[in-house]
Amino acid sequence: MEESQLERENAMSEHIGLRGKAWFQALTGQNEARKEDPSSVLTADAIIGDERALFLCVIPNRDSRFPCVRDGQVGLEEGYTLAHRIREALNADKDKPKSQKRPVIAIIDVKSQAYGRREETAGLFLAAAASSDAYASARMAGHPVISFVVGQAFSGGFLTHGYQANRILALDDAGVTIHAMHKEAAARITRRSVEDLERLGQQIPPMSYNVQDYAKLGLLYQLLHVESLLEPSRSEVDEAKNAIIAAIVDVRKGPADLSVRRKSPAAQKSRKAGIAARALMEHQWKNV
C-alpha cells in the first residue's frame, strides 16, 4: 500500500464517529441525542425531498457508562435505542398507506460491536437482534430503509445498524470500509500478515477492505464521490440527498425483501456460486 494512503487511513480511523455526526448534522440540522436517549445514538425526523424521514446514527460517547462502546462501538444501549426509535416510527405510521410511510435512513460509521464482558453478560446478541429486527420490520412494513455508509461499517456493528436496508449507499473514499472484521484481527485469526491479507484482498473481492471492491459484490446500490468525508460541501450534501431520494423512489417500486442484492448485475457475476446453490435448492424443494 502507498505510504500516503496508509497515513490517510490511519488519520481516518481516528475520525470514527465524527464522520457520522458530520453527515447526520448535514442531513438533519441536528447534532445531539434526544434527552431521554444515550448520547451515542442520534435520531431525528427531518425533511428529505418533500417528505419527513427518520434518521439514525451511532457516534462515540467518551463518557458512556459502558467502557467498551466509548469509541463508537454498538452496544446494549445503542441496540435497544435504535430499535425503540424505529418501532416508534413504525407505530406512528402503521395506519398510513405504504407510499406515505416515512423513510428510515441509517447513517453509518461504526467500528464494530462492543467487545465487553458486561455486554455479553446482559445478552448483547439480543440487543443487536432487536435492532436488526426493527430495521427489517420497518422494511417489510413498507418503509423505505436506506443505509448511507460514510465511514466504517464493521461486522456486528453493521448487522445491528444498517445491514437490513433496502438499499445501501456509500461514500467512495479510502476512509470508507465495509467488512466482517478489522484487518489486524482478521490477520491474527487466519494466521496471515496484514500485508498478505491486503494482497489477498486484491485477488479476492469479498476479502478486500476497499469500498470499490465491495461495490463489485453487487450488494451496494451506489457509490458517491466527495472531496471531504468530514466537512462535506453544500453541493456534496445536496448530491447525497438526491441520491437518497432516488434510492427511496427505487425502493417504492420494488419488493420489500433483499432480493436486489442477488439480482443486481454485479451480484450475477460475483455471487455465482450462491445463486447456483439457490437455484438448485428451488428445483429440488418441489420434488420432496
Place this chain on the structure above:
Amino acid sequence: MIEANVIPVFVNRGSFIELSGRERAQALFDKGTWRELVGPFDRVVSPWLPMQGVAPQFDDGCIVIKGKISGKPAVAISLEGAFQGGSIGEVSGAKMVAALDLATIDSRNGKPTAAILLLETGGVRLQEANLGLAAIAEVIASILELRQYAPVITVIAGTVGCFGGMALAAGVSSYVVMTREARLGLNGPEVIEQESGKDEFDASDRALIWSIHGGEQRVEMGLADDLVEDSLHGVGSAVQRFVRAGKPTQHRSEQVELYRRRIVALDASSQIDPLALREQWKSLNSKERTR
C-alpha cells in the same frame, strides 16, 4: 436383563452432541419422511476456499433436510461445526437463505413449514469475509419473513456454540433450545480477550465462560426457551413441542421496551455478576409478561 441395569444411563440415552451435523438434522424427522436437499452429491462448493489453499467440502458445511416433524412440514438447516468452525460462507449462507425463503413461500401458500436451525458456528467465514457477512444479514431477513407464518426454532447443542453474526439469527428466532454444553453470545471469550484485554475477559477461565454464555444461564435469564439434556430424546422432544406450538404471539426480539428498561436499570460501574443478574431477571420474568 441384568446387564442393562448396570450400564450407566448416559450410555443408553444417545448423545445428540456426538452426532455430526447431518445426523443431528436427520434425527429430528419422522421416520421415512425426509430427504436432504443440495447434498454432498450435488457438489456445490465454495469457490473462495480453494483460491486460498483450503479444501472445500461438498456440502459447504451446511446440511438442509426437508420432511415432517410430528406430522407437520418442516425443514432443518444444520451447520457442521467440524468444518471451518461452522462458519458462514457464500454457499452455506445461500443454502440457508434459500431453504428459509422456500419455507416462507410454502407457508404463505397454506402449508406452514417450520424451520429448525442447528447452529454450531463462530459466524462469518473470514476467507469469504464480506460475502459471509452479507449472507448473515440475509439469513436474519429470511428468518424474520418466515416467522410471521411458522415457527423458527434454533437448537444450540454444543460444543462449538453459536457466536458472531449467527447469534443474531438465534436472537430473532421464535424459540431457542440449548443444552448445558451449549453456549450463545455475540462475542466469544477469545475475541473479547483479544480486543479488550485479559482484564476484560479471561478466555482461559472456564467457569466464567459458562456462567455467562452457557445454556443454563441463557435459559434461566429468559434469553433462551428450553434447557434440555444432551440426548436424542431431549432435543427431539423439545423440537417437536415447539413445532406443534406454532409461532409465538410475540417474539423475544420484539420486546424492545422490556429489555431497554432492564438495560437502563443495569449497574455498569463494575463487571456484572452473572448469577445475580440471572436471579434478578428471573424474578422480573415471572412478574412481567415475558414469553
